[in-house]
Amino acid sequence: MLQKIYDWVDERLDITPMWRDIADHEVPEHVNPAHHFSAFVYCFGGLTFFVTVIQILSGMFLTMYYVPDIIHAYESVFFLQNEVTHGVIVRGMHHWGASLVIVMMFLHTLRVFFTGSYKKPRELNWVVGVLIFFVMLGLGFTGYLLPWDMKAYFATVVGLEIAEAAPVVGGFAKMLLAGGEIIGAQTLTRFFAIHVFFLPGALLGLLAAHFYMIRKQGISGPL
Amino acid sequence: MHRGKGMKFVGDSRVPAERKPNIPKDYSEYPGKTEAFWPNFLLREWMVGAVFLVGYLCLTVAHPSPLERMADPTDSGYIPLPDWYFLFLYQLLKYEFASGPYTVIGAVVIPGIAFGALLLAPWLDRGPERRPIKRPIASSIMLIAVACVIFLTWEAVDHHDWEAAAQQGAIVEDVEVDETAEGFEIWTTQQNCINCHGGDMLGGAAAPSVFQSDYSKEEVMDIIINGAEGMPAGQFEGTDEELETLAAFIANDGQNPDE
Numbered sequence: 001m002l003q004k005i006y007d008w009v010d011e012r013l014d015i016t017p018m019w020r021d022i023a024d025h026e027v028p029e030h031v032n033p034a035h036h037f038s039a040f041v042y043c044f045g046g047l048t049f050f051v052t053v054i055q056i057l058s059g060m061f062l063t064m065y066y067v068p069d070i071i072h073a074y075e076s077v078f079f080l081q082n083e084v085t086h087g088v089i090v091r092g093m094h095h096w097g098a099s100l101v102i103v104m105m106f107l108h109t110l111r112v113f114f115t116g117s118y119k120k121p122r123e124l125n126w127v128v129g130v131l132i133f134f135v136m137l138g139l140g141f142t143g144y145l146l147p148w149d150m151k152a153y154f155a156t157v158v159g160l161e162i163a164e165a166a167p168v169v170g171g172f173a174k175m176l177l178a179g180g181e182i183i184g185a186q187t188l189t190r191f192f193a194i195h196v197f198f199l200p201g202a203l204l205g206l207l208a209a210h211f212y213m214i215r216k217q218g219i220s221g222p223l
Numbered sequence: 224m225h226r227g228k229g230m231k232f233v234g235d236s237r238v239p240a241e242r243k244p245n246i247p248k249d250y251s252e253y254p255g256k257t258e259a260f261w262p263n264f265l266l267r268e269w270m271v272g273a274v275f276l277v278g279y280l281c282l283t284v285a286h287p288s289p290l291e292r293m294a295d296p297t298d299s300g301y302i303p304l305p306d307w308y309f310l311f312l313y314q315l316l317k318y319e320f321a322s323g324p325y326t327v328i329g330a331v332v333i334p335g336i337a338f339g340a341l342l343l344a345p346w347l348d349r350g351p352e353r354r355p356i357k358r359p360i361a362s363s364i365m366l367i368a369v370a371c372v373i374f375l376t377w378e379a380v381d382h383h384d385w386e387a388a389a390q391q392g393a394i395v396e397d398v399e400v401d402e403t404a405e406g407f408e409i410w411t412t413q414q415n416c417i418n419c420h421g422g423d424m425l426g427g428a429a430a431p432s433v434f435q436s437d438y439s440k441e442e443v444m445d446i447i448i449n450g451a452e453g454m455p456a457g458q459f460e461g462t463d464e465e466l467e468t469l470a471a472f473i474a475n476d477g478q479n480p481d482e
Contacts, residue, residue, distance in 0.1 A: 012238060013238060014238045014243075017243065019245065023260065024259070026257045026259065028254075032256070046268060075293075077290060081288070088287050089284070092283035093283050095283075096286075099307070110365075113365055114362065114365070116353030119350075120345070122345075123345035130341055130342045137308070149291040149294055149392070150391070151304060152291075153295075154303035155305045165330040183296070223353055
């Protein structure tokens with residue numbers, strides 16, 4: 001049955017080459033922990049992606065309850081945390097996932113650095129990877145404000161003060177992020193938009209480029 | 224692949240009519256013990272992922288994500304703290320060479336150089352050598368940078384007053400006491416109770432709010448008659464009926480139980 005559906009679609013869209021491109025690639029011995037246990041360092045990138053997928057899924061569920069305005073934001077998070085079935089688990093996964101992504105990405109970066117995998121011909125992929133790192137830090141910064149509790153608010157106040165200290169662009173950057181002189185209603189909606197639309201959009205584009213380049217060039221060889 | 228004349232398409236589309244067999248590549252002639260990603264390696268990767276997910280879920284269940292009280296922009300005494308992965312940047316701004324008139328150095332120059340170097344690493348370290356030991360400059364700079372990040376994070380955690388932080392953010396439960404209720408009238412006559420728990424029933428230096436724990440009416444009466452931890456017994460002066468009314472009032476979070 002499944003085979004028939006596949007054949008029916010394949011006849012019309014010729015998906016076999018596409019499927020073989022996605023599924024068919026080799027895993028060399030030196031990155032396979034089944035053969036050399038020390039190769040587990042090559043798992044960090046995959047685990048970063050795994051946590052990222054969990055972040056996207058849990059974040060989608062959080063937005064079903066979250067309300068991005070200063071009167072209801074806190075109440076909606078409190079409700080999600082204390083009243084919604086398994087809300088505490090979903091929010092907990094998003095909270096801890098944010099930290100895990102940073103940890104895994106940090107380890108992945110160190111692995112790539114110390115195996116010299118960023119050298120020719122993989123320079124561009126390294127640059128894209130570092131950009132992903134920046135986007136992740138941006139997601140962490142903007143997401144921290146959204147519960148609108150004390151620590152969220154004052155961490156953002158300090159963060160925007162630091163941004164303001166930058167010469168020339170500082171004032172503009174702060175105004176762009178805060179949406180005004182004070183850190184309030186406008187800031188929360190802007191951070192929500194950045195956290196949920198702008199940065200994830202950038203992240204997906206960068207991830208696509210990252211994975212395309214890995215597939216095109218193959219994983220770096222043994223040391 | 225068929226090219227040029229005689230190509231056949233599906234209907235009037237551009238999809239070639241010729242079917243290609245869906246056969247995995249043969250990796251047996253590849254160097255070493257190369258194996259196919261799909262499905263051999265992916266199955267094993269899933270098992271690693273499952274173990275990782277179990278650990279992740281245990282962490283989530285054991286430590287629910289924190290939530291402090293609602294943001295109050297007027298509370299200027301609050302000591303701010305960013306999330307842990309920004310602590311190293313935050314700590315940097317506390318040093319003399321990177322704060323006050325030199326904030327630009329701590330906020331822009333040092334992080335700018337560090338992250339800029341990270342971004343441009345392939346062009347800063349151009350040699351063909353990949354082993355970390357064969358490119359000592361790049362390796363040692365990275366090790367020093369990692370050590371600095373860990374040290375700064377450690378210092379920030381060490382300097383922060385975690386107890387004060389927990390207290391300043393704690394959620395305070397609002398109790399609205401109905402001061403027209405019969406129970407409250409009885410309270411105003413009980414000087415012994417007021418001495419410690421305050422005229423508003425919400426506690427003071429000597430004792431907590433009477434609404435702090437969710438006791439039933441019977442438990443409240445038991446505590447008033449027999450005392451509790453740090454609270455002497457038999458302080459109530461009045462009839463049993465008044466005692467019962469007051470206990471019901473307290474058990475009902477400061478509202479008349481009849482309503």
